[in-house]
Amino acid sequence: MLKRLEPVPAGGADKEDEGLEFDFEGTRISAAPGDTVAAALMLAGIRTTRSTPASGASRAPYCLMGSCFECLMEIDGVPNRQACMVAVRPGMVVRRQAGAARLALTGGPEGGL
Amino acid sequence: MEDLGTRELVIAGGGLVGMAVGVGALSLGASVLAFDAGDTSLRASRGNFGLIWGQSKGARGRDYAAWTQRAIAAWPAFQDEIRELTGIDTGLRTGAGLHLCLSEEEFDARSRLIQKIAGYGFPDNDARMIRRDEVRSLLPGIGPDVVGASFSTQDGDCHSLALYRGLAEAYSRLGGALKTAQPVLGITPSGSGYRVTTPEFSVWSPRVLIAAGLGTNALARPFGFPDVVIGQRGQILVTERLQPFLDVVTSGLRQLPEGTVLIGDTKEEGEHDRATSSGISYLARRAARAFPAIAHARVVRAWAALRVLTPDGDPVYDESPTHPGIFVASTHSGVTLASAHRGPLAHWLMGGQRPPEFAAFSARRFT
Amino acid sequence: MKQYQLAVIGAGPAGMAAATEASRQGLSVIVLDEQAQPGGQIYRAIEQASPQRLAVLGADYAKGSALAAGFRASGADYLPSTLLWNAERKDGHFLLDLSTGAGSRRISASRLLVATGAVERPVPVPGWTLPGVTTAGALQILLKAHGGVAQSAVLAGAGPLLLLLAQQMIAAGVAPRAVVEIGPANRLRRALPFLPRALAGWRYLVKGAGMLRALRQAGVAWYQGASGFWIEGSGEATAVHFEIAGEAHRIECSQVALHMGVVPNPQLTRMLRCEHDWHPTQQAFVPRTDVFFETSEAGVFVAGDGAGIGGAASAVLRGQLVALRIAALEGVRGAEARIPAIRRRLKRDAAVRPFLEALYAPAEEVLNPTDTTLVCRCEEVTAGAIRQAVAGGAPGPNQLKAFLRCGMGPCQGRTCGPAVTALVARTRGVSEAEAGYFRVRPPLKPLPLSELADIAED
Numbered sequence: 029m030l031k032r033l034e035p036v037p038a039g040g041a042d043k044e045d046e047g048l049e050f051d052f053e054g055t056r057i058s059a060a061p062g063d064t065v066a067a068a069l070m071l072a073g074i075r076t077t078r079s080t081p082a083s084g085a086s087r088a089p090y091c092l093m094g095s096c097f098e099c100l101m102e103i104d105g106v107p108n109r110q111a112c113m114v115a116v117r118p119g120m121v122v123r124r125q126a127g128a129a130r131l132a133l134t135g136g137p138e139g140g141l
Numbered sequence: 142m143e144d145l146g147t148r149e150l151v152i153a154g155g156g157l158v159g160m161a162v163g164v165g166a167l168s169l170g171a172s173v174l175a176f177d178a179g180d181t182s183l184r185a186s187r188g189n190f191g192l193i194w195g196q197s198k199g200a201r202g203r204d205y206a207a208w209t210q211r212a213i214a215a216w217p218a219f220q221d222e223i224r225e226l227t228g229i230d231t232g233l234r235t236g237a238g239l240h241l242c243l244s245e246e247e248f249d250a251r252s253r254l255i256q257k258i259a260g261y262g263f264p265d266n267d268a269r270m271i272r273r274d275e276v277r278s279l280l281p282g283i284g285p286d287v288v289g290a291s292f293s294t295q296d297g298d299c300h301s302l303a304l305y306r307g308l309a310e311a312y313s314r315l316g317g318a319l320k321t322a323q324p325v326l327g328i329t330p331s332g333s334g335y336r337v338t339t340p341e342f343s344v345w346s347p348r349v350l351i352a353a354g355l356g357t358n359a360l361a362r363p364f365g366f367p368d369v370v371i372g373q374r375g376q377i378l379v380t381e382r383l384q385p386f387l388d389v390v391t392s393g394l395r396q397l398p399e400g401t402v403l404i405g406d407t408k409e410e411g412e413h414d415r416a417t418s419s420g421i422s423y424l425a426r427r428a429a430r431a432f433p434a435i436a437h438a439r440v441v442r443a444w445a446a447l448r449v450l451t452p453d454g455d456p457v458y459d460e461s462p463t464h465p466g467i468f469v470a471s472t473h474s475g476v477t478l479a480s481a482h483r484g485p486l487a488h489w490l491m492g493g494q495r496p497p498e499f500a501a502f503s504a505r506r507f508t
Numbered sequence: 509m510k511q512y513q514l515a516v517i518g519a520g521p522a523g524m525a526a527a528t529e530a531s532r533q534g535l536s537v538i539v540l541d542e543q544a545q546p547g548g549q550i551y552r553a554i555e556q557a558s559p560q561r562l563a564v565l566g567a568d569y570a571k572g573s574a575l576a577a578g579f580r581a582s583g584a585d586y587l588p589s590t591l592l593w594n595a596e597r598k599d600g601h602f603l604l605d606l607s608t609g610a611g612s613r614r615i616s617a618s619r620l621l622v623a624t625g626a627v628e629r630p631v632p633v634p635g636w637t638l639p640g641v642t643t644a645g646a647l648q649i650l651l652k653a654h655g656g657v658a659q660s661a662v663l664a665g666a667g668p669l670l671l672l673l674a675q676q677m678i679a680a681g682v683a684p685r686a687v688v689e690i691g692p693a694n695r696l697r698r699a700l701p702f703l704p705r706a707l708a709g710w711r712y713l714v715k716g717a718g719m720l721r722a723l724r725q726a727g728v729a730w731y732q733g734a735s736g737f738w739i740e741g742s743g744e745a746t747a748v749h750f751e752i753a754g755e756a757h758r759i760e761c762s763q764v765a766l767h768m769g770v771v772p773n774p775q776l777t778r779m780l781r782c783e784h785d786w787h788p789t790q791q792a793f794v795p796r797t798d799v800f801f802e803t804s805e806a807g808v809f810v811a812g813d814g815a816g817i818g819g820a821a822s823a824v825l826r827g828q829l830v831a832l833r834i835a836a837l838e839g840v841r842g843a844e845a846r847i848p849a850i851r852r853r854l855k856r857d858a859a860v861r862p863f864l865e866a867l868y869a870p871a872e873e874v875l876n877p878t879d880t881t882l883v884c885r886c887e888e889v890t891a892g893a894i895r896q897a898v899a900g901g902a903p904g905p906n907q908l909k910a911f912l913r914c915g916m917g918p919c920q921g922r923t924c925g926p927a928v929t930a931l932v933a934r935t936r937g938v939s940e941a942e943a944g945y946f947r948v949r950p951p952l953k954p955l956p957l958s959e960l961a962d963i964a965e966d
Contacts, residue, residue, distance in 0.1 A: 032656050033564075076639045093549050129381060305910060321907075441917075
C-alpha cells in the first residue's frame with residue numbers, strides 16, 4: 029500500500045491552492061498541490077485505473093513519467109488521457125478508462141478535448 | 142554464399158503481390174522460393190489502406206475494371222482459403238463503399254468517373270452517385286461540407302495487415318520458402334533459366350517474378366523492361382482504438398475490427414508527397430470536414446508509406462521481351478487484387494493461359 | 509513564427525545546463541518540456557521540495573536546486589507542459605510543431621538539442637502488468653514529487669536506482685520488504701576487472717557502499733542471484749516468486765517495483781532519423797555522434813543520458829559542452845575555449861561506468877522472456893507470439909508491428925521497444941544492431957486529430 033509522508037493540506041475557503049478535491053467515480057479524492065491525477069489516486073489507495081481494449085485486463089499507472097501510457101483515464105469527459113501528466117484541479121471528474129475510448133458523436137469538437 | 146539448389150519459381154519480393162502469387166503457385170504444386178528485403182525497407186504492403194474497391198478502377202480502360210471485377214468476385218473464396226490454411230481472418234467486409242465528395246466540383250468529377258466505369262456494363266458494379274441526404278442515412282455524422290458521394294454495395298475493405306500476415310503464413314504452410322533480409326542483388330541468365338543471388342544465397346530457376354516494389358525497376362531493366370514503378374509516398378493517419386462506431390467503409394476513413402480508424406488521402410491516386418506536418422494537417426482537416434466527430438480521436442501514428450504506382454496507375458503484368466521466364470508484376474492495388482494474383486496471375490506464370498486483360502497491362506506501353 | 513538559434517527539448521540536467529550556458533553566450537534559446545516544472549525525472553519537483561523531502565532524497569538530488577535556479581535566471585524562453593510532436597527541416601531551419609495543451613503552435617530553430625534523457629529498460633516478467641507493479645522510477649517519482657512511499661514493497665531487478673530507491677525509502681522511514689537482485693549471483697566477480705579504472709570515480713563507489721550499508725543497517729532482506737522471477741496475483745499483485753540456487757522463494761507484498769537499468773530515450777532521435785549504434789555494454793542503442801555530440805543529422809545534437817547513459821553530472825557537462833559548441837558555430841568568439849576542461853571532467857566522471865555496466869548487466873531472463881510473458885503491454889503480445897512471427901518471416905520489429913500490432917498501441921512502442929529488439933536478436937541468432945528497432949513516426953505522442961488539423965498551412 030502507498031501512503032503519504034506529509035498529510036494532505038485540509039481544504040478551506042480561506043486557503044487558496046489547498047484542499048484540492050476531485051471526483052473519482054463518485055468518490056471524493058483529496059489531493060495535495062502538485063499532485064497529478066495518477067499520483068493522487070495511487071496515494072488514495074486506488075489500485076486499478078483502466079482495463080485494456082485488447083483483453084479487458086486491469087491495469088494501473090506503471091512509470092509515472094509519461095512514457096508507458098498505462099495510466100490512461102477519462103478525465104472531465106475526455107477519454108484516454110495520461111493521468112500522470114495531468115495536474116489535479118478542484119472539481120475534476122475522473123473515471124477509469126474501460127477498454128477502447130468511446131467517440132463522442134455529438135457536440136462540437138471542443139466538447140471532446 | 143549458400144546454394145539453395147533449384148526451384149520452379151523464384152520471387153523477388155515478399156510483399157502482398159509476391160506472397161499471393163506464391164500461394165497460387167504452391168497450390169499448383171510448384172516449388173517456390175521468395176526473397177524479401179529488410180525490416181525497414183519501404184513497404185507498400187505495410188502502408189496499404191486496405192480497401193476492396195472497384196467503383197473507381199478503370200478510368201483509362203475497360204481491362205482494369207474487368208480485372209478488378211474478377212478479383213472482387215474471387216475474394217470470398219480466397220478469404221476462406223487463407224482462413225482454412227492459417228486460422229487468420231482477413232476481415233472482408235463489403236456492402237457499402239462510399240467516396241465522400243466535399244464540394245460540387247468533386248461531386249461532378251466523381252460522377253463522370255463513375256459513369257464511365259458503369260458504361261462497361263459489369264453486372265456486379267452497382268456504383269452510383271448519391272446526394273447528401275442519402276449519404277447521411279448510410280453514415281450519420283457526416284459534416285456540413287459533404288455534398289454527396291459515390292456509393293457501391295460491391296465495395297468495402299479487409300484487414301490488410303491480417304491479409305499480409307495471413308498470406309505469409311499460408312505461403313509458409315504450403316511449403317513455400319521465404320528468406321528475409323535478403324534483397325535480390327542480381328538475376329543472371331544461366332542455362333535455360335536464371336541464377337538469383339542475394340547477400341547470402343543463390344538459387345536457380347526457370348522462372349523469376351520481380352515484384353519488388355521500388356526495387357522492381359533496377360531488377361527488371363536488364364531484361365528489356367522500361368521503368369514500371371514510380372515511388373510515391375502516401376500518408377495515412379491511424380487513431381487510437383475506439384468503440385465500434387463506423388460500419389460503412391469510405392475511401393478516406395474506415396474503422397478496423399480492433400477499433401483503430403485509418404484516415405487516408407481521398408485521392409486514390411495521389412500526386413503529392415505529404416509525409417510532413419502539413420500533410421498530416423491536411424489529412425486531419427479533411428477527415429474532420431467529412432466526419433466532424435473524428436476530431437475527438439487521438440492520432441497514434443502518421444504513416445508515410447511507399448505507394449507503388451505505375452506511370453498510368455494501371456497494373457503491369459508482363460514477361461520480358463528478351464528473356465523468357467522473367468516476369469514483372471506491379472500494382473498499387475495489392476489488396477483488392479490479391480485474389481486475382483493468387484489465381485489467374487499465378488496460373489499464367491506457371492505456364493497456364495494468359496488472362497485476356499493482360500494485353501492492356503504490358504510494360505511496353507511505357508516505352 | 510518565432511525563430512531561435514537553439515531549441516532544447518527537455519528540461520532535465522542536460523537541457524537546463526545547455527540552455528543556461530547558451531543564453532550566457534548570447535544565443536536565443538527556447539526550452540520545451542513535457543513536465544510542468546524544470547528538473548527532468550532526476551530532479552523532479554526540485555523547486556517544491558521541502559527540507560524534509562530533501563533530507564530523505566539525499567545530497568545528489570539537492571544539487572538540482574542550483575541548476576534549476578540558474579536556468580530560471582538564464583533568460584531562455586521556457587515552455588513547460590509542451591510536447592514537441594514533429595520536427596522537420598525547411599530552408600536550413602527546423603520547423604517545430606508543438607502541442608501546448610491549448611492547441612498546436614509552430615516555432616523555428618537553427619539547431620536542436622535533444623535532452624530527453626533516459627527511460628527504464630522494460631522488465632518483462634510474468635505478472636509485470638498487474639496493478640501494484642510499477643517501475644522503480646515510478647516509486648521514486650511518488651517520493652520526489654508527492655511525498656508518497658510504498659509499504660510492503662519488493663524492489664526487484666538490478667541497477668543503482670534499485671539500491672538508491674531502497675536507501676531513500678529507508679530514510680523516509682518505510683523500508684522495503686525486500687530487495688531481490690535478478691540475474692547471476694556472481695555479478696561482483698564479473699565486474700571486478702573494471703574496478704581499478706573505476707577508482708578514479710571513487711565518489712560513486714563511496715555512494716554505492718553507503719547504499720549497501722543503509723540496506724544492511726535497516727535489516728532489509730537482500731536476495732542476490734535470483735532467477736525465474738514472477739509476480740503472483742489475480743487482478744493485482746500479491747506476491748513475488750523466484751529461485752536462488754534451486755531454492756524457491758515466495759514473498760507476499762502489495763507493491764512491486766521493477767528495474768533493470770536505463771537506456772537512452774530513443775523516441776525523438778529516432779523520429780528525426782538519427783543513426784544509432786548498438787552499445788554492447790550498456791545493452792542499448794545510442795545515437796551516433798561526433799565529439800561535440802552532434803548526431804548524424806546535421807544540426808541535431810543530443811546531450812544527457814539520451815547520448816548514452818552517463819548520469820546527472822555528465823548530463824550537465826555534456827549540456828554545457830553542446831551549448832559552447834553551438835555558440836561557436838553561431839560565431840561567438842572564444843566560446844570553445846572551455847571545452848577541453850569540460851572534456852577532462854567528463855572523462856573522470858565516466859570512469860565508473862564500465863564497472864557499473866558490468867555489475868548491473870541486464871538479466872538474460874528479461875531479455876529472453878518465457879513464451880507466455882507479455883512483451884507489448886498495450887496490445888498484449890506475448891514473447892511466444894513474437895518468436896512465432898519471427899520464425900514465420902518477420903525479420904524485425906517493424907514487420908512485427910504489421911503482423912502482431914506489437915508496438916502499435918498508445919505508448920507507440922516506448923515500453924516494449926528494447927525488449928522486442930532483444931527478443932528478435934535472440935530468436936534470429938543475430939546481433940541487436942541487425943535486429944533493429946521500431947521506426948518512430950509523428951506525432952511523437954498520440955494527439956487529438958483536431959490539434960493536428962490546427963497547424964498553419966505552409
